[in-house]
Amino acid sequence: QKEVEQNSGPLSVPEGAIASLNCTYSDRGSQSFFWYRQYSGKSPELIMFIYSNGDKEDGRFTAQLNKASQYVSLLIRDSQPSDSATYLCAVGGGDDKIIFGKGTRLHILP
Amino acid sequence: DAGVIQSPRHEVTEMGQEVTLRCKPISGHDYLFWYRQTMMRGLELLIYFNNNVPIDDSGMPEDRFSAKMPNASFSTLKIQPSEPRDSAVYFCASSRDFGSEKLFFGSGTQLSVL
Numbered sequence: 001q002k003e004v005e006q007n008s009g010p011l012s013v014p015e016g017a018i019a020s021l022n023c024t025y026s027d028r029g030s031q032s033f034f035w036y037r038q039y040s041g042k043s044p045e046l047i048m049f050i051y052s053n054g055d056k057e058d059g060r061f062t063a064q065l066n067k068a069s070q071y072v073s074l075l076i077r078d079s080q081p082s083d084s085a086t087y088l089c090a091v092g093g094g095d096d097k098i099i100f101g102k103g104t105r106l107h108i109l110p
Numbered sequence: 111d112a113g114v115i116q117s118p119r120h121e122v123t124e125m126g127q128e129v130t131l132r133c134k135p136i137s138g139h140d141y142l143f144w145y146r147q148t149m150m151r152g153l154e155l156l157i158y159f160n161n162n163v164p165i166d167d168s169g170m171p172e173d174r175f176s177a178k179m180p181n182a183s184f185s186t187l188k189i190q191p192s193e194p195r196d197s198a199v200y201f202c203a204s205s206r207d208f209g210s211e212k213l214f215f216g217s218g219t220q221l222s223v224l
Binding site for chain 1 (some may be wrong): 166215
């Protein structure tokens with residue numbers, strides 16, 4: 001059974017600080033990695049994707065991938081109250097499926 | 111484009127009744143996915159289609175669940191008979207590709223089986 005693991009949280013971070021979200025996955029054949037944000041009562045929306053080892057930056061968001069350690073992370077700089085949501089790590093490739101973790105609840109403290 | 115459209119937004123039914131959830135994917139997207147989300151199990155993939163053909167239904171929990179995609183613009187997920195443990199949010203998502211492409215999610219159907 002292929003798995004994607006995340007700490008459920010909640011992770012509380014002061015406004016303006018860096019939020020760090022982590023994810024591990026079990027399938028070494030995985031090729032694509034995603035971070036989705038889900039506000040309460042809403043559907044998931046993609047905020048970052050990464051395919052290669054290393055860092056990928058987009059605005060305040062940085063995704064980090066380490067395939068050797070089967071580890072993906074998301075950093076949110078200058079955290080804002082609007083960043084409070086559940087963050088879902090998703091992993092795809094290999095057998096065509098995109099598998100989601102259960103998500104980490106992030107709470108930005110004003 | 112209007113995005114992925116799901117209906118109904120909310121469905122309340124009694125145990126034993128048939129439930130049909132509907133989805134219209136984004137035009138031009140060849141892949142359609144049905145997911146179920148609960149607090150306990152998170153977002154689970156139930157089944158996905160490629161060009162209207164079911165490719166993998168290994169996530170469908172039981173024979174009570176069935177899904178069809180009669181054409182490129184419409185899919186249904188049916189539960190018959192429904193049970194209280196089926197209560198969840200059901201999402202439909204579409205993408206142009208799989209694995210390497212982002213998923214576009216519909217608004218979801220909140221299903222409550224009493």
